[in-house]
Amino acid sequence: MTGEFGLIGRLRRLVGSAGPQSPDLLVGIGDDAALWRLGDRIIAATTDTLVDGVHFRPDITGWADLGWKALAVNLSDLAAVGAVPRFALVTLGLPPATGPNPIELLYRGLLELARASGTVLAGGDIVRSPVLTVTVGLFGEVGVPPGADWRAHVLLRSAARPGELVAVTGTLGAAAGGLRLLLADPSGAEGRAPALVRAYRRPQPRLEAAPVLVGAGVRAAIDVSDGLVADLGHICEESGVGAEIEAERVPVHPEAARIFGPEALTLALTGGEDYELVFTGPEAAIARAADRSPVPVTVIGRTTEGPPGRVRVVGPGGKELTLTRAGWDHLAPEGP
Amino acid sequence: MTGEFGLIGRLRRLVGSAGPQSPDLLVGIGDDAALWRLGDRIIAATTDTLVDGVHFRPDITGWADLGWKALAVNLSDLAAVGAVPRFALVTLGLPPATGPNPIELLYRGLLELARASGTVLAGGDIVRSPVLTVTVGLFGEVGVPPGADWRAHVLLRSAARPGELVAVTGTLGAAAGGLRLLLADPSGAEGRAPALVRAYRRPQPRLEAAPVLVGAGVRAAIDVSDGLVADLGHICEESGVGAEIEAERVPVHPEAARIFGPEALTLALTGGEDYELVFTGPEAAIARAADRSPVPVTVIGRTTEGPPGRVRVVGPGGKELTLTRAGWDHLAPEGP
Known part of the structure; x- marks a missing residue:
C-alpha cells in the first residue's frame, strides 16, 4: 500500500488514460471538489465519508455531532473551491442493531447545519453495513458572471x-x-x-x-x-x-x-x-x-x-523544524 | 427497527419539517434520483453504496465486476427518472490490507461501463474502513426543451x-x-x-x-x-x-x-x-x-x-399468489 495519495495518483492516471473525457469537466480528480460546466452555470460536487473507528468514535462523537460533521467536511470542500452549497445526498451504512432514534439524532445534527448553510437535503440511500458509515454527496454552484473567465471565480x-x-x-x-x-x-x-x-x-x-x-x-x-x-x-x-x-x-x-x-x-x-x-x-x-x-x-x-x-x-532562528507526521493519510499503516 | 422504508418515511418527515426547502428542488427523497433546477437546466443526482457481505461477496463478485456494478446501479437510478448521465464521484472504503492491484481492477471495471455510458469520472474519496465499501455519486441531466413543463420529460x-x-x-x-x-x-x-x-x-x-x-x-x-x-x-x-x-x-x-x-x-x-x-x-x-x-x-x-x-x-385462474418475500429490504432482520 502506497498510502492514499500515492494510490490516488495511480488511479488518476488510469482515469486519464482509460476513462471518458469531456470539455465540460473543468476540474476533476485532485482538487477539493469537481467542477462541471452546465450551460452557462458551473456545478461543484464533492463527497466525503466518515467511518466508525476511523474518522470518529461513537463514545466521543455523539450522533447529532456526527451528522453535523458529515455535512461540515463536505461544506468545507465546497468552500475550498469557492462554491455555494445547494443540495446534499446522504448515505447511511447502518449496523443491523441500530435503532431509529440515534439515526434521527444524526439527521437532526445534519439538518441544523443544513439550515445554517442553506443546504437542501435532497435524498440518499440507507444500506446495511457491519460498520457505521456516513457519506455525504454535496452539490453547489460557482457564481460566474456571464462572459467572465470561470478561472477568476474559483x-x-x-x-x-x-x-x-x-x-x-x-x-x-x-x-x-x-x-x-x-x-x-x-x-x-x-x-x-x-x-x-x-x-x-x-x-x-x-x-x-x-x-x-x-x-x-x-x-x-x-x-x-x-x-x-x-x-x-x-x-x-x-x-x-x-x-x-x-x-x-x-x-x-x-x-x-x-x-x-x-x-x-x-x-x-x-x-x-x-x-x-x-x-x-x-x-x-x-x-x-x-x-x-x-x-x-x-x-x-x-x-x-x-x-x-x-x-x-x-523556527525562530530560521532553522527547519522536522515534523514526525505531516498530516493524516487514511491509508498509511501508521494512521490511528 | 422498522425496516428501510419505514425509517426512510420517518426521516422524510423530519427533513420536511426541520430541513431547509427550495423551489429548485423539484423531486427530493422518495424517488430514484433527486431533481434540481439550475437555471433552465435540470440536474439529476443519485447515490448508492455496495457493502462487502451485504451487497456482494468477493468470492462471487470479482473486483472488476464490483466496479462495473457500483456504477451500474446508479446509472439504473438515472434511467429510472429519464436522465442522461454526466459525471460520477467514487468513494472507496478500503480495509488496510487492500493492495493497489485489486483497486485498479475495480476502477477498470467501473471505467469500462463509464465509457459505454458516457459517464466522466470526476473525483471522489478514498478512506480506510474495516469493511470494503464502494459508493458512487452520479450526476446527470434531464433534457427539457425551453418553455416546456419538466414533468412531461421525466x-x-x-x-x-x-x-x-x-x-x-x-x-x-x-x-x-x-x-x-x-x-x-x-x-x-x-x-x-x-x-x-x-x-x-x-x-x-x-x-x-x-x-x-x-x-x-x-x-x-x-x-x-x-x-x-x-x-x-x-x-x-x-x-x-x-x-x-x-x-x-x-x-x-x-x-x-x-x-x-x-x-x-x-x-x-x-x-x-x-x-x-x-x-x-x-x-x-x-x-x-x-x-x-x-x-x-x-x-x-x-x-x-x-x-x-x-x-x-x-395466477392463471385469477387466484392471488402469496409471496413470502416481496423484495429486498436492507434493514429487515430476515435479509441475507
Whole structure:
C-alpha cells in the first residue's frame, strides 16, 4: 500500500488514460471538489465519508455531532473551491442493531447545519453495513458572471505561483487538541476546554470567507482537513511550487496554547480537522482578503520556486523544524 | 427497527419539517434520483453504496465486476427518472490490507461501463474502513426543451394513475438465478448458465430505453433493484394506487426458466437486481413505448384504484399468489 495519495495518483492516471473525457469537466480528480460546466452555470460536487473507528468514535462523537460533521467536511470542500452549497445526498451504512432514534439524532445534527448553510437535503440511500458509515454527496454552484473567465471565480489547489504569500483563516490546533482531551478523558474534556471540544465536534466550514477570498483576487486554496502542512503540501504538489511556513506566525488556538503549551504548535501544524482555509496569493490580494474577511486572516509564509510539493517549516532562528507526521493519510499503516 | 422504508418515511418527515426547502428542488427523497433546477437546466443526482457481505461477496463478485456494478446501479437510478448521465464521484472504503492491484481492477471495471455510458469520472474519496465499501455519486441531466413543463420529460414513482397498464423492459429473474447458482457452486455456475451469471455480475442499466419511454408518453417508472413486486410497490405507494400483476405474463428469463422451472417465476417476481425498468402508462403510451423501445417491452398488468401501495399477483385462474418475500429490504432482520 502506497498510502492514499500515492494510490490516488495511480488511479488518476488510469482515469486519464482509460476513462471518458469531456470539455465540460473543468476540474476533476485532485482538487477539493469537481467542477462541471452546465450551460452557462458551473456545478461543484464533492463527497466525503466518515467511518466508525476511523474518522470518529461513537463514545466521543455523539450522533447529532456526527451528522453535523458529515455535512461540515463536505461544506468545507465546497468552500475550498469557492462554491455555494445547494443540495446534499446522504448515505447511511447502518449496523443491523441500530435503532431509529440515534439515526434521527444524526439527521437532526445534519439538518441544523443544513439550515445554517442553506443546504437542501435532497435524498440518499440507507444500506446495511457491519460498520457505521456516513457519506455525504454535496452539490453547489460557482457564481460566474456571464462572459467572465470561470478561472477568476474559483479557488484551486493548482493555482499557486512562486513568490506568493501563504495565509490561513481563523486559528489552528483546536480540533486536534479537543480530540486529544476527549480520548484522555471523554467526560471531563468539555468542562476543561469547551472551545476545543466544540471545534472538534462542530467544525465551522468557512463558507462566508471563501467568496471574499475570490473577490480579493485569491486563486489558490484548500481546506485544512489533514493538517496544515499536509494540506498546503497538496497545493504545492498540484501547483508545482514549494512553500515555507514561519512557525511563529502560525495562529495557534489560544485555548490549545494554554493547555498544551509548546506542543500546541505541533497540533496546529499537523493535527488536522480545523476546516480553516489555507490559501496563497499576491501580496495585494492577501491584504484585501485580510481586510474584508469575516474571520481573521493570518499570513504564515511564502510560496517558493521549489522543490515542488515540499513544505518547509522554519523556527525562530530560521532553522527547519522536522515534523514526525505531516498530516493524516487514511491509508498509511501508521494512521490511528 | 422498522425496516428501510419505514425509517426512510420517518426521516422524510423530519427533513420536511426541520430541513431547509427550495423551489429548485423539484423531486427530493422518495424517488430514484433527486431533481434540481439550475437555471433552465435540470440536474439529476443519485447515490448508492455496495457493502462487502451485504451487497456482494468477493468470492462471487470479482473486483472488476464490483466496479462495473457500483456504477451500474446508479446509472439504473438515472434511467429510472429519464436522465442522461454526466459525471460520477467514487468513494472507496478500503480495509488496510487492500493492495493497489485489486483497486485498479475495480476502477477498470467501473471505467469500462463509464465509457459505454458516457459517464466522466470526476473525483471522489478514498478512506480506510474495516469493511470494503464502494459508493458512487452520479450526476446527470434531464433534457427539457425551453418553455416546456419538466414533468412531461421525466419518469417519477409518483406519476402513476389508476387504470393504466403496467409494463417492464427485458426479462426478469436472471440476476437472482445467477446469484443462486454462484452461491451453490462458485466455480461451476458460469459454465452452467453464462447468461444468468453475467446478468448478476454485469447488469445493463436501461439508459437507452428511458428516453424512449419518456417520448412515448410514459410518466411513471422505477428500476427493478429490490424485486419486481417490491419496486412496483414503491410506485404504488408514491402514486397512491394499487396494482395487479398477471403472473403468466411476467417475462421470465429463458435460462432461469430452463434451470429453475416453476421457481423461476418467484425469482422474477421477488429476486431483484434485474435493473430493468417497470413502468405504467395509458394504453396508447405503452403501445408506443413497446413499438419504439430498443429492448422488448412486456405488459404484465394494470394499476388499480387501491388499496394504495398494494401489489397483487394473480395466477392463471385469477387466484392471488402469496409471496413470502416481496423484495429486498436492507434493514429487515430476515435479509441475507
